[in-house]
Amino acid sequence: MxxxxxxxxxxxxxxxxxxxxxxxxxxxxxxxxxxxxxxxxxxxxxxxxxxxxxxxxxxxxxxxxxxxxxxxxxxxxxxxxxxxxxxxxxxxxxxxxxxxxxxxxxxxxxxxxxxxxxxxxxxxxxxxxxxxxxxxxxxxxxxxxxxxxxxxxxxxxxxxxxxxxxxxxxxxxxxxxxxxxxxxxxxxxxxxxxxxxxxxxxxxxxxxxNSFSAAVAGIALWDIQRDAQWSEVAATLSWAAFRANSSTLNVDIIRQRGPEAVNVGQRLLAMLHETKYQPQSIQDPLSFRCIPQVHGALAGAIARTETAVLAELTHSLDNPMVDVSANHLFSNGNFDPTEMVLHCDSLRNALYRIIVMLERRAGKLLSSHFSGLPTGLTSAEGYSGLDILPYTLISLTGEATRLAQVAAVQSGMAAEGIDDIGSSAAQSAINLRKLESIWRTMIAIEMVVAVRALQLADVKPGPFIQQIKDTLEAVIDGKETPAEKVRAIEHFIQSNDCFQVGHLQ
Structure with missing residues (x-):
């Protein structure tokens, strides 16, 4: 069980x-x-x-x-x-x-x-x-x-x-x-x-x-809303460790991409408040530079999916449906949840883009050529440090690629051809739940990498970054292998509100 x-x-x-x-x-x-x-x-x-x-x-x-x-x-x-x-x-x-x-x-x-x-x-x-x-x-x-x-x-x-x-x-x-x-x-x-x-x-x-599909999607969406906050925190830790150029967080410029992107940019700036470092480049890789835009798109996808899921939860979509005022039962097709499926598909696609960016950022931090830090973030010559974690990230990204695909309309026929299409709502929702689980693990991996990079980088963390860094270091204290550290952080982010941990309003 x-x-x-x-x-x-x-x-x-x-x-x-x-x-x-x-x-x-x-x-x-x-x-x-x-x-x-x-x-x-x-x-x-x-x-x-x-x-x-x-x-x-x-x-x-x-x-x-x-x-x-x-x-x-x-x-x-x-x-x-x-x-x-x-x-x-x-x-x-x-x-x-x-x-x-x-x-x-x-x-x-x-x-x-x-x-x-x-x-x-x-x-x-x-x-x-x-x-x-x-x-x-x-x-x-x-x-x-x-x-x-x-x-x-x-x-x-x-x-x-x-x-x-x-x-x-x-x-x-x-x-x-x-x-x-x-x-x-x-x-x-x-x-x-x-x-x-x-x-x-x-x-x-x-x-x-479609109560089963709606429940699977709704619970996954609840977890995704929590993960989205932690993902922004992980991205901000990586941003600071990479010493990315904060000029790209100019909210007046980001505003052209809409309010969701602006909100993300403002949260990143708030989390980076008083963090001191010398930017290492005038223009960073896209996985850093485009965080507000891509995470903003995710926020929009989450909001639209929530509306569609709640419609399934809060309306009588039975067939036949009872109309008390007309004193009659009407045959209908309201049980078809295509709208919810389309939004779940879109949300999985948005999550996949976040996952790809995450994998790229962690890879950049682990590469001396990009980060200026020791390859693998090792502190001793000849040790691999975290250099093998990209294998795990690549494996998880490959599985995410499969789960992000559109749920195909069922083409088989049942009931002697009367039931001749199917929205694949359950498959779409189940894949959303699976993708959320993979994303959560990858957020934990990015945090393991970013915390280690912050320990080596020439960065003076501001209060929020310092609080999150100290908290995560305590979570992984005593954990010997990278996988043990990832599991510890993953369990932690499942059970805690990121802004309360970091005391950010």
Missing amino acids: MELTPSIDSNQGQVILDVNSRVTLQDLVRVARGFATVSAEHGVVEKIEKARQVVDHFINESAPPIYGLTTGLGSLKKVRVSNELLLDYNQAVIMDHAVAVGPEAPLDVVRGTMFARLAALATGGSGVTPETFLGLLALLNSGVIPVVRMLGSVGEADLAPLADIGTVLIGKGEAWYKGTRMQGDLALSKAGIERLTLQPKDGLILVGA
């Missing part, structure tokens, strides 16, 4: 779902990693009940057929399901869609997925029964974590991974409870939860969303 990533404290209190507010990435992470409980205000349940009344109106033999309510799914959309079989049919929907394979999803992803589905259901457009909504809510709050497999979604609703959660709700499948893996019915029993008897449409509602 994969462990939760320790980026937010546990015991994060309570997240409240209500009809007037929208959840945030922080809410998602508080529930996913901090085990915050979730509650729904009475207005949410009332809204769900009203939508369900619309659904119930169409569960009779004389009403026109409604997809997924009184008919089969996919290629079976023309098959009318008799009223006496509807309950059995909805249990079968869950079991038949439980086709996910591959490695188990991390626990934070599973909890995040359940929360994402609840947040969307709370908007009232799905027509879910209150009992199923409250059953999923109880499952999340109980600490029961279904075993969910990572592979199987093509991105037109995460049918397969969401079905893994649904199997536990009906007393099937497998789950973790208090650190022990067990059958779903036993987990429910130990947690004091009644297994659900799904009502008409409940089966489709539980699987018919």
Whole structure:
């Protein structure tokens, strides 16, 4: 079983779902990693009940057929399901869609997925029964974590991974409870939860969303926002150690590249405040000179991706969707998350550019020709020092190259050709999470290199640089190999706010 990533404290209190507010990435992470409980205000349940009344109106033999309510799914959309079989049919929907394979999803992803589905259901457009909504809510709050497999979604609703959660709700499948893996019915029993008897449409509602993809992307995005700050710190340490020319941080000039680039330039200047050195060149390599512009582009990509991810978390995108005012259910294609996929793809591309710049900067610091410091940043003749770290950076950059590629639209056909495209949302989000992990490791490597370079360079650090340098030196104190130092710093940056460490407002 994969462990939760320790980026937010546990015991994060309570997240409240209500009809007037929208959840945030922080809410998602508080529930996913901090085990915050979730509650729904009475207005949410009332809204769900009203939508369900619309659904119930169409569960009779004389009403026109409604997809997924009184008919089969996919290629079976023309098959009318008799009223006496509807309950059995909805249990079968869950079991038949439980086709996910591959490695188990991390626990934070599973909890995040359940929360994402609840947040969307709370908007009232799905027509879910209150009992199923409250059953999923109880499952999340109980600490029961279904075993969910990572592979199987093509991105037109995460049918397969969401079905893994649904199997536990009906007393099937497998789950973790208090650190022990067990059958779903036993987990429910130990947690004091009644297994659900799904009502008409409940089966489709539980699987018919992109909650898995949105949770993976949202949690990765939270980590990326933290990493972006530390990456700027690492770049600033490298800047000082390289004795780069600060004339390129003129914010009046950078302003032509927009407010995000200006903000980065201003933060670099603030971090470099009172740092004294003699610039070694009138014009530095691009990996130094273009930090504000490229990191500014990353900031813009992060903001746009957050908007797209939150749209998946906070809207009812079910098909068919309930319109209470019209007293009807409407077939639609809102479950297609192409907008989120495009932004995740763009963000991975932006991250890749940051990664390439990072690899180049570290390489320049380790090269005497560029930095003027001993090759490998060694302090004794004949020792390699950190000269082998570029091998690791090159290897990681190669893996990042693969992960940065655009998620291809699925070209296969399912449901006898009815489901003939797929957005690849899950693949795009999973690759974003993987790329974030690689980037975090590379930030730690740049810090190891930059701290060592600062120890050798003719630089008088200002207060922020000195504080960060002292802190990182303490983190790696006693670590013998470069890899041990990298792991120590990586763990540190996962758990700390960079500006609080360096006392920068």
